[in-house]
Amino acid sequence: MSEEAVLPAARRVRRRAAATMTASQRREGGAGYLLIAPTTVLLVLFYLYPLAQTVFYSFTNWNPATGRSDALVGLSNYTHLVRDPQFLRATANTAIYVAVVVPCTLAIGLFFAAMLATPFRGRGVYRALIFVPHIAPTVGTALVFSYLLSPLGGVVNYALSAFGVAPIGFLTTEPWALVSVIVFSIWQGVGYSMIIYSAALANIPPSYHEAARLDGAGPVRRFFSISFPLVAPTTGFLAITGIISSLQVFTQVYVLTGGGPLQSTQTLLFYVYEQGFVYFHGGSASAAAVLLLLCGILVSVLQLRVLARRNTAELG
């Protein structure tokens, strides 16, 4: 990316080099297409083509079971969605999920990254153990959580019983089911934001902290006046990727609660899945998928604009 954005002079040089391509280099042009062919062709077939279909089907009465879509129905899939209480519920659940999971994951990740920023004995081990939940398969770890949270033999309920709390069906009662899914996702995501923040913190020149320390700033003050503003681009990056991946949450919901109780943990992707492969309402499924996609794109664009404005403000 950065290479593409370099000065016009470099581009001019490259253009001149292109003008003096030798015959053998031109022959290699063909090889270039061959080399990108596997990636490009497979992506078009299994990604861009289904994407185009999703958009198209969202305006039809497509049935994924029969493969038939015999009528263009205009916007009726979309108007149906807006009136479907199940869709509204899924949207609200997803919104709550994103609004809690993303900031908490970022904040806790940054907290541990800052704690582990300076070398001390055992630092690597702590970092590794906090990171592990992020790479372990979700089905496996979600099953472990379903055991920990179980009213039967679960340690969380046992710990609560010490305070006289009666066993809670965390995964089968409202609002605990959604809370459990949220806590699980934060637990899983903290390790990732921690290592990304660690890399960002390591890039801050130590002299900044040194100077502030000499001026009498304590660790907390230094964190909020130096580290936090300087990792802002990382926060932006993690916020975008976090929101986009949280919009697609499925596996932990499927394993922990199955979308229940009474759809209280049903998320947008869960809704798309059910409409498409349980009820075979391909049109509604596609319309919901398109809305999901638009949300993701909107978030990326907004975030990029905010970041760009901040950068120009700082420069100016």
Place this chain on the structure above:
Amino acid sequence: MSQPLRLRRLAPNVARHAILLVAVAIFFGPFVWMLLTSFKSSSEALSFPPTFLPHEWRFDSYLRIFTVAPFGLYYLNSTIVTVLATFGQIVTSLAAGYAFARMRFRGRTVIFVVLLAALMVPFEVVFTPLVTLLSQLGWLNSYQGLIIPNVPSILGAFLFRQFFLSFPTEIEDASRIDGAGIWRRLWSVMAPMARPMIGSFAILSFVYNWNNFFFQFLVTTRSRYYTVQVGLAQLQGENNTTDFGLLMAGSTLAIIPVMIVFLIFQRQLVSAMSGGLR
């Protein structure tokens, strides 16, 4: 050093370790609990108050899981799918990354920008027509269906492109003057040089493919082609919801390969994730 001064130095250190130990209990404790439970009998796993260490170390959950479900087959399926998809991702990404970095052809920038834009579209958005397409191809419940749609990796192409861009051109020029053709140059000169990049990407891709539940869940409906993740999720659904000894043995088996890879390649994995993705 005077006593109060030493204390003042020591106190923050103790506080730091205390906080971090609580963190380890929260983030890593569940794995320890999972492993210990997998050695308990099913009734002990449900006992109240719970036991920490098993009364009696039993392995029958591990024996049982291979009889209540074809878990050996799931393991084989996961291994085949993960190894081949990872291999495919490496080869295609290396080739594409090299071409985007080093070769000149019409439309290179346009194609690359389109791919980068496609990175914004998560696979989850397009799955309904994708599964229908795979079904028309007869690829549901098949290895090719589980593997081939996962082979193209935009991230991989992007990472290899960055790698080759940061690489000096002299060696290539030398081998070009020596008369090595493009294929020779790519596979016997450049690919070996890219070994560190191949290593990090292979680890990343292994973890991704092994854990890839949602896609595998959509493509398989018959247990003959279930992967470990799908098989484990189905196991929970089949009236085993409270057989935690069995489920924890299954989770342990599902998690172990990734843990081993992480233990051996921790540094590469972390640097690939923290450096590579940006």
